[in-house]
Amino acid sequence: MHKKFSFKGLRVIFFLVTLSFIHDFYALYLFYYQHKSNFIFYNIYQLTETISLYCFFCLIIRNTSIKKVIVFFGILYCIVWLLSFLEFGTKSYYTSCTNFENMTLLALAIFYYYEQIIIIDSAFIYAESTFWIVTAYFIYMAGIFFLYLYMASLSLEEQEKYYVLNYIFIIIRTILLSVALLIKPGFSKIDNKNLI
Numbered sequence: 599m600h601k602k603f604s605f606k607g608l609r610v611i612f613f614l615v616t617l618s619f620i621h622d623f624y625a626l627y628l629f630y631y632q633h634k635s636n637f638i639f640y641n642i643y644q645l646t647e648t649i650s651l652y653c654f655f656c657l658i659i660r661n662t663s664i665k666k667v668i669v670f671f672g673i674l675y676c677i678v679w680l681l682s683f684l685e686f687g688t689k690s691y692y693t694s695c696t697n698f699e700n701m702t703l704l705a706l707a708i709f710y711y712y713e714q715i716i717i718i719d720s721a722f723i724y725a726e727s728t729f730w731i732v733t734a735y736f737i738y739m740a741g742i743f744f745l746y747l748y749m750a751s752l753s754l755e756e757q758e759k760y761y762v763l764n765y766i767f768i769i770i771r772t773i774l775l776s777v778a779l780l781i782k783p784g785f786s787k788i789d790n791k792n793l794i
Contacts, residue, residue, distance in 0.1 A: 608727065608779065610650055610653055610654045610657070611654065611731050611775060611778065611779070612779070613650060614647060614650050614651070614654075615772070615775055615779075617643065617646060617647065617650075618647070618768075618772075621639075621640075621643045622768065624639065625639075625640070637688050637689065637690055637691050638687075638688040640691055641679070641682075641683070641691065641692050641695070644679075644692065644695055644696065644699065645675075645676075645679050645695075647699075648672075648675055648695075648699045648703075649672055649675070649676075651699075651703055651735065652668050652669075652671060652672045652675075654731070655668055655703075655706045655710070656668050656669070658710060658728050658732070659706070659709065659710060659713060660713060660717065661709075661713065664706075664709060668706065671702045671706075674698075675695065675698055675699065675702070678694060678695055678698055679692065679695050682694055682695055691749075693746055693747075693749050696746040697746060697747055699739075700739045700742070700743045700746065700747075701743075703735060703736075703739050704736065704739050704740060704743070707732050707733075707735060707736040707739070708736075710728075710732050711732070714729070725781065726781070727778040727779070727781045728778075729778075730774050730775070730777045730778035730781065731774075731775060731778045733774055734770075734771045734772075734773075734774030734775045734778065735771065737767065737770055737771065737774065738767045738768070738770065738771040741763065741766075741767035741770070742763065742764055742767055745760055745763055745764060
């Protein structure tokens with residue numbers, strides 16, 4: 599099971615890191631050279647990122663009831679995204695989708711930590727790549743939670759000031775994901791034969 603995860607889970611994360619790099623590079627290009635935003639690009643990126651993270655959590659969480667909840671979150675998120683698309687089109691960023699994503703992913707990260715405390719199969723949890731991946735997204739989502747919660751009520755000038763916070767948490771997330779990709783798989787597994 600662990601080897602199966604490490605290949606599929608790391609593929610999902612590698613895909614997200616690559617997609618995030620393209621997204622951030624394109625966003626900076628639009629902001630500094632075109633002086634505009636391409637909201638449909640941002641919103642499609644957000645949809646792809648959220649569904650990919652739900653798939654990632656389905657791979658690492660063991661509780662089958664929670665896996666069903668994750669599928670429900672994915673369906674509900676797609677409905678919210680489609681309703682936002684019908685209401686706003688390409689005119690704005692879908693902050694309601696961001697808030698939904700942040701709340702659900704924070705809850706899933708907390709459940710992952712809880713599950714790791716209850717089911718001990720690793721000598722050092724920090725020697726597992728999944729721990730660093732979940733921690734990277736947990737810190738990122740917690741850091742930008744209130745930023746995006748109040749973003750719609752801010753003026754454009756105020757929004758530009760607060761985007762610096764977003765970039766700081768993107769850098770932290772990228773560093774932690776790099777740590778996760780550099781960890782040697784299977785290093786911290788507990789040998790069940792020694793426990794008996």
